[in-house]
Amino acid sequence: MKKICSLIFALVLLGSVYAQQRKVTGTVVDASENTPIPGVNVLIKGTTTGTITDANGKFEISAAPEDVLMFRLLGYKTEEVLVGAQTQLSINLFPDIETLSEIIVVGYGTQIKSKVTGNIAKVGGEEIKNMPVPSVELAMQGKAAGVFIESVTGKATSATRVRIRGTTSLSGGNEPLYVIDGIPINNEALNLHGGAINPLASINFNDVESIEILKDAAAAAIYGARGANGVVLITTKKGKKGEATFEFNYQRGVSVASNRRDFMNAEEYIKFFRMAGRNADRYEMRLDNAPEEDSINYDFWQTFVEKRLKRYSGHAAILDENGNYLGSAVNTDWQDLVFQTAKNTSVDFSARGGSDKLRYFTSLGFTEQEGIVISNGFKRMSGRLNLENNAREWVDLGVNMTMSVTDLKQINADNAFANPIQAVALAPITPVRDTNGILYDRPTTTYYNPLRHSEYAHRKINEYRNITNAYANIKFNKMLTWQNEIGYDLYTLKENHKLGELTNDGQNGGYGFSNYGQLQTFVTKSLLDFKGTFGDFGVSAIAGTELLYAVRDRTWVTGERFPMDAFITLDAAGSITEGKQTLEKYSFLSYISRATLDYQEKILLSISGRIDGSSRFGKNNRYGFFPAASVGYILTKEEFLADNSTISFLKPRLSFGKTGNAEIGNYRHLGTFTSTQYNNVAGLTPYNVPNADLTWETTNQYNAGIDFGLLNNRLTGEIDYFMKKTSDLLFEVPVPGVSGYSTMLKNIAATENKGFEISLTANILTGNLKWNTNVNFSYLKNKVTNLAEQEIVDPGSSRFMNVLMLGQPIGVFYGAEYAGVDPTNGDALWYVNGPNGVDSLGNRLTTNQFDEANFVVLGSPMPDKMFSITNSFEYTVAGFKLDLSFMFQGVFGNKIHLAGDPYMAASGEWFDNQLRSQLNAWTPTNKNTNVPEARLIFANGTESRSSRYLEDGSYVKLRTVQFGITLPKSLLNQYKVNNIRLFVTGHNLLTFTKYTGWDPEVSSDAFVNNLRSGIDFYSPPQPRSLVFGVNMSF
């Protein structure tokens, strides 16, 4: 600290040595907004003498009359003024309309885009405004190269998966760190039932000014042990000096499921299962080596099918006079009953303005989105107040505060019988209701009828969130500021269920559940911020500390035996069956520093270092150091390119940095026992295997990039190549079960993500018809490079085939390779593969015994190529401004495991309604097919770990289309309205894919984790929406 101080003094002194002549003072203002500009470089041309303007745009410099003063600031055109006789100057700087001059938010500060040496993608608030999605990250989908974003399912309340430059972690978190206005916020769902919800949905993204995504390590390393998955910095709108501007947005629309699957109707179902029963009997004969004449004795399954058909038809069964089943009077389309046309509404009001000293932004928002699946929906109410106050000459105070309430109608996770989508498994011959009008259930339905949940279950989640931060920035002088900030993210969740007696879990007089969860995150930080110019050198530096402390507690109670369904609170429960409380705490203590240096604003250098300590790490590894360095060179500032007519901007950059991933759970380094109980007596049971070496996962990332502008910056772009090497990856390593444990968390593995990203923006037409195109493309190759001593870690699941394998992407699909159907008997076949996979002639061998098929790599669950292309047009006619933009977005190279298809495309193994594809099953007259013979009960090729149930998941979607009309000012002025824009937005209107499931953009919320992804299991598709709205400002 002392050293920094003396350095500052020395530099200040150095500057004053040259100040000999007379004093010139002045003010620099923005010519377009007439506001003072701080931080402008004032330089005597041809010398290294200079100063910078203060917060009020004022400067003071000693200069001779013949000196020429240069006023330079990135983002503005440089001005030159001869001093002459003047001692009082008033300088107007004109903004340089280049995208490269944008201000970019970086970790713990801001920079001008052209000076940034790391890789940061910026998404403006305007780009995401009014998107018909629940949460901020979904609104960003396709807006940044190398950033993969998907909603886990099409449920309105679903969690999202965001992967910045690929998946790195096997057991830890893979989601980026989210930071709102400088405060790292919680992104952990606290609900206990159903799929994880999305805590970010509690944030109103119409309040967002900009989102910066820190992709490379040079940008993210300042977040140290939490930066390895990238960092998403969300900056909310701040006040603006001047008269209040009011903005009002209103929109309304509808959504529907973007796809349906094709299931059998009643007639097909009956015919198909009678065939499956016949084939089952015949197959059993084959197993028993029984002669054909015994077939009269083999009728068990045929009889069984007739009984079941009758049973499943309920009151709709049509029987002959002998009671034989003839058919069903109904043809129920269960799929149709669980999807709905969903309405959505969003209203948003904001005001911003302020005086010289005090500026404010405030907003209120309301959003309601019904789910495309019955019983599902999302509502949010939110408010925000952001204040900035220049309290004294030496101190700025400010506060950013938001409060929100959400109200979610949540449905069960994908794997639950009560998941509405699972209704597709019910037979089309089954009537929806019995003769008393009650929804049918088992034994008439094949499984629990999930529609009952829509009539007899209340499942509700409310989230209450307050994110507040307050700061005081103390300015010691023009160059040195001391920033102090405290932040508090209070996230409270209430989850209440009441299942009536007619639901599957409510048979004991109803079932009630109440969960109260709270996560509090406190952050305090104290930073010294230095900015200065010394001759040709621009210096900025920060140094400080940050403490983050989080407390998570949860209390939940379940009860049964309610007097009647009408009681929905646990107060009425006759017996409390479970009552629990858990408490967890964790902390991070960090020391932060960064220095950036530029020479003549063309050679740029940045170094940073962060030390992070965390309660999550073992004693032996409590503190980690995360350094980063980057350089950039703006070649267009050199003479040989300065006046080049083609190349208007060119900046190569290089960076290296180390980041960590501390999302490893709490207390995992300790060897522990936890509580349990038997016969109502409390006990202890082994819980966690100790590991004192447990530590964060480390990512070393290298990035080489180039920023360029061509043809007067009409075409600008960025190209980056990166390599992320992650080591010490935590993994729940399977250990011999004989030890009494099944896994142990260890830092064992390593992965690598390599790839490149291209981002281009072209202003193709700039006249009255404006045409702007933006293209993002990224390629990513992920592979596991170390698995301790193992070649493969296979959790050994019979249902899922994601494994870790050396040299392959994380979670690669590994299973039997389906070889179609044996034309002679209809048996499913798999390739034998492995050492005995070919015969002496080199022919590939097949087997009808699944266990004889050696597993092989079948594909990756993560796409290796992603792109988006956005075209925007603007045209003014008769004062009306028309705007049109549409974005196509796509991913390529991934496979999806249709893990629900072993039930719905199962060659009639059980009575689940089957996809119509199964009608093509093998028969003696249909031998040329890849659908095995239909056989009830005798699984024929329905093993889930087979390429039979794996499909290409590539898709291209017309993600958004927006068309707007802005009314002419002349028309509005008389009503004192500044602006009215009417618009219509379409979301997910078209999907191009070969995938036969509901939606390739899906991952089951019941099964997905770091290892297991690309799984579709009765997961609803994404909504397709059409929204009409108006933006108004006055």
Add this chain to the structure above:
Amino acid sequence: MKTLKYLTIIFASIIAIAACDRYLDQDPYQEISEEMSLSTDRNVQAVLVGAYAAMNNQNLYGGLIQTISELLAGDGEIQFVGTYSGLRQIFNKETLVSSNENARATWLQAYRLINICNNVLSALDVVNQGNKARVEGEARFLRALIYFDLVRLYGNKTYIDGDTDNNQDLGVPLSLNPTRGNPNAFKIPRATIQQVYDAVIEDLTKAANLLPLTNNYYATKGAAQALLARVYLQMQKYALARDYADSVIRSEQYSLVPNYADVFNQNEKTTEDIFVNKFTPQTRFSAMTEYWSVPQYGGRDGDIDILNGHLNLYPTGDTRRALFFNGNGAMRSGKWNNQYGTVVIIRLAEMYLIRAEANFRLGTAIGDTPLNDINLICQRAGLGPNYYTTITLSDILLQRRLELAHEGHKLHDVKRLRMNVGTRPYDHPKLTLPIPAREIQAYLPVVLVQNSGY
């Protein structure tokens, strides 16, 4: 002035940092350390409760151990019609593969229970003198109970008395010490069938000497002796089986419940129960209910149909037949309709059946004659006081089959009596569970030998 400001900053920073460091030491609230868990009498006894909780698990005596036995030997008397693919594989046998999820779950949970027992046995030094014998006895009982089922379900062959193959055929890995440090060091090879049986008998013999006559819901002397009777019967060592069964009967701790139906679906232990698995609403529900019952009692869809092939075995008037009920379109076992009740593991009737069978085979009448023992069972089943006037071995075995139906004995009796399951002989490789594929993977590069059918 300036200096003062800087000093303030530095000073404030130091204070802040010094105050913050303590935040990095966070201890869990829901867990305690391994050392503490085994450090006192009270804690070790709590770990012993943890062993019962592990036993209670659905993958062990909460349902799967019994159900696997019934399904694997299921043939013509029951039909699995549920959707759990693992159970369906077990019932079909043909499609049973080494990745079977139930074979995996039972294996993992079994060794979890064993490790807890080993932990308790390693910490007997801190147990108070007054509790020590009981604590040791209970841990040995539970360990023997699970090893006996492991070797019967996963052993490559069944135990044949006097066959030297018992010393070569593979049983299961025998872990008798607690796991400490890296679990990867515990790649214990499979012991022979003989070695596992020896360990079971050693534990049970000691437990029978250590345990008290009564012990609430926990293991007793009677439970250890009853299990010994069962073990020796399985080994075809009839004299020992008979003597232990006789000893339990004569201990006068147990008596048959007058009505057969009252043996089941109880909330509390009955007079007939020797050892039960107790469910409460605070534990998970019994998986016996889930697999065998129907939705109205908390069951699944009615996953296991009872066929006429079984129902027709009962004579007219048999109250054991009356316990079956029609639910969800088929006949169901009526033994498992209380999801939060007790699941019987050993009951007195089995002891009469063992004593009768062993006496008959040996031509003795220790305790009582086989005829009287079987007639006692039949009388309780509503068949009158002297249902049999003379008795044969097949009568005894039939009564055993009816009395203990769907309680988890089927597979083991099939193997002991060298019967067939369908066309498969008792020693068919598919009548043994596979060593879970995950375990073979986790052992690599050490080879854990798979069973011959997989």
